[in-house]
Amino acid sequence: MLDARPTTSGTAKPTKALVQVRDLKMYFPIHTGLLRRHTGDVKAVDGITFDINEGETLGLVGESGCGKSTVGRALLRLYEPTAGSVVIGGVDVASLDAEALRKTRPQMQMVFQDPQASLNPRMSLADIIGEPLTEHTDWDSARKLARIYELMDAVGLNRRFANRFPHEFSGGQRQRIGIARALALKPRFIVCDEPIAALDVSIQAQVVNLLEDLQEEFGLTYLFISHDLSMVRHIADRVAVMYLGRIAELSSRDDLYARPLHPYAEALLSAVPEPDPNLSRSKERIILQGDVPSPANPPKGCNFCTRCPRVMPICREVKPDLAEVEPGRMVACHLYTEINPNVAGRTGPAEVKEPTNKETVK
Ligand code: SF4
Numbered sequence: 001m002l003d004a005r006p007t008t009s010g011t012a013k014p015t016k017a018l019v020q021v022r023d024l025k026m027y028f029p030i031h032t033g034l035l036r037r038h039t040g041d042v043k044a045v046d047g048i049t050f051d052i053n054e055g056e057t058l059g060l061v062g063e064s065g066c067g068k069s070t071v072g073r074a075l076l077r078l079y080e081p082t083a084g085s086v087v088i089g090g091v092d093v094a095s096l097d098a099e100a101l102r103k104t105r106p107q108m109q110m111v112f113q114d115p116q117a118s119l120n121p122r123m124s125l126a127d128i129i130g131e132p133l134t135e136h137t138d139w140d141s142a143r144k145l146a147r148i149y150e151l152m153d154a155v156g157l158n159r160r161f162a163n164r165f166p167h168e169f170s171g172g173q174r175q176r177i178g179i180a181r182a183l184a185l186k187p188r189f190i191v192c193d194e195p196i197a198a199l200d201v202s203i204q205a206q207v208v209n210l211l212e213d214l215q216e217e218f219g220l221t222y223l224f225i226s227h228d229l230s231m232v233r234h235i236a237d238r239v240a241v242m243y244l245g246r247i248a249e250l251s252s253r254d255d256l257y258a259r260p261l262h263p264y265a266e267a268l269l270s271a272v273p274e275p276d277p278n279l280s281r282s283k284e285r286i287i288l289q290g291d292v293p294s295p296a297n298p299p300k301g302c303n304f305c306t307r308c309p310r311v312m313p314i315c316r317e318v319k320p321d322l323a324e325v326e327p328g329r330m331v332a333c334h335l336y337t338e339i340n341p342n343v344a345g346r347t348g349p350a351e352v353k354e355p356t357n358k359e360t361v362k
Contacts, residue, residue, distance in 0.1 A: 018221045019052035019075070019189060024084035024094075026067070026074045030296060042296045044070040046245035047084070049322065052189075057215065057222040059236030059253070061229055061268070063292065067245040068225045069113075072191040075223065076108050077101055088189055106136055106185035111211075113194035115174035119166040125152075125177055126162040132184040151180040154217070155210060172203035179210065183218070191223045196231060204228075208235055229272045233257055241265040244303040245295055247322055250330040261331045264304045302334065310335060 026045035029038050044067045052058045060068045073079045075086050077093055086094045088108055096104060112118040119128055129148045133139055139147070149159050155176040166174055175195060182190055192211065196204040208231055214220060226232050232239060233253060240250040241262065249262035260266040267286040274283050290307045299305050305315040314334050325336040 015053045015056075017051040018054040018089060019223070020085075020087040021051070021071075021075065022049050022085045022087075023047050024049070024071070024074060024086060025082040026070050026079055027082040040296055042294075043245050043298060044295055045074060045081075046295075046298070048242075048245075048247050050240055050247065050250055052221055052223060053237075054188075054221055055215070055219055056237045057224050057235055059232035059239040060223060060225045060242060061227065061232055061239060062242035063268075064227060065292065065295075066242045067295070068242050069193050071242070072110065072193045072223055072225050076110055076191055078110070106132070107187055108189045108191070109182040109185070109187040110191045110193060111175070111178050111182050111195045114198045115171060115178045116166070116198070118178055119174060121166050124163050124165055125157070125169075128166070128177055129180045129184060132181060136185055147184065151183055154183065154214065155180045170203075171199050172207060175199060175203075175207050176210065179207075179214070183214065186218070187220070189221045189223075191225065193225045194227070195224075196228065197226070204231065211235065229269065233272070241268060244292060244298055246303055246332065247330070248304065248332055250322065252328055255326075255329060261325065261329065261336065262304075262333050263308050263310050263335075267309075302332075 024045055025043070025047055027041035027043050030040045030042060031037060032039045046067075048071065050058070060071060062068050070079065074081045075088070075093070077086075077096070081094050084094065085092055088104075091104055091107075093101070093104060093108070123131070126145070126148050129151055130144050133144050133147060137144075148162065152159055152162065157173065157176055157180065161169070166177065169177065179195075195211070196207050199207060211222065211224075212235060215222060222235075224232065224235055236253045238250065238252050239256050241248045241256070241260075241264065243264045249256065249260065249265040251261070256265065257269060257272070260269050267288050270284060270286040286309070288307045288309075293299055293303070293306055299316065300319075301317045302308070302311075302315040302320055305311050308315065312334060318334070320332045320334050320337060322330045322332040323337060325331045
């Protein structure tokens with residue numbers, strides 16, 4: 001029997017994992033010199049583990065270049081993972097051969113960041129939405145057209161537009177076309193890779209609301225990749241915070257936004273505008289010093305140790321594992337682990353000095 005968890009709306013969602021990612025690594029080799037010798041790797045994703053429950057939206061956030069889009073692409077085998085396993089709907093996607101992968105593709109789809117670039121300008125709207133049906137079914141044209149109309153209705157595109165071309169649509173409408181195409185084969189899992197980043201602010205909420213409506217209607221499961229923390233707060237059930245190819249914290253949306261535990265998550269979320277004016281007045285903005293290290297040469301210990309306001313000697317030597325520090329809250333930080341002598345026998349953070357680089361936001 002499935003467990004149930006409460007949502008903010010008071011209804012219960014099932015918690016059976018549809019997507020299981022284990023120790024996923026995605027390294028890009030560096031070749032140098034005349035002989036193009038392999039001299040190292042860019043560790044874009046360096047051993048991440050998480051589940052996404054059926055019907056859930058997992059937000060994946062972090063600064064640009066932290067590896068979040070690479071995770072989405074590796075999950076769908078648009079990149080070949082270097083190591084690790086990705087199980088979607090009981091199928092180990094990472095180990096499938098080309099033909100088995102083609103057959104599994106309908107189950108997992110992607111909505112891309114730039115709808116302009118992801119749509120073929122020479123194809124009509126009906127051809128674009130119907131392309132996956134042509135590739136994966138032997139339906140006749142009448143059946144295909146009926147499905148195309150159904151999808152256009154679902155995403156709010158007028159059927160009269162079926163023979164128009166991408167340049168005739170606005171950015172928001174083009175993203176609706178991309179979403180309709182992703183839905184064509186009735187997938188269970190969709191990676192939404194910065195789906196609103198290229199849209200006007202006035203359109204962003206409409207597209208996010210549409211994604212939510214479609215999730216409810218079709219029972220979809222989302223990985224929602226975004227650097228827009230306010231939008232992730234709106235749509236996600238749980239949120240994973242990434243830093244330099246690793247997950248720093250994975251918590252329920254409400255827990256994370258109310259009380260981030262990892263120092264990086266704390267800094268990242270301190271920049272999110274607080275809608276409650278009473279809370280907003282007391283909110284402190286944490287300004288991080290220094291630059292993000294290169295993923296080709298990450299620190300030996302914690303990836304965040306070069307910028308962390310709470311860094312300890314152990315942080316420079318030992319990489320912290322992602323561990324459950326409170327029920328349902330996973331954090332990769334020595335402040336919360338037994339290996340830190342300051343916290344032996346405790347589950348909360350050690351007594352630490354307040355960060356020195358905090359400033360109050362007026
Ligand atoms: Fe900071 Fe150390 Fe925790 Fe890393 S492990 S986030 S450096 S306190």
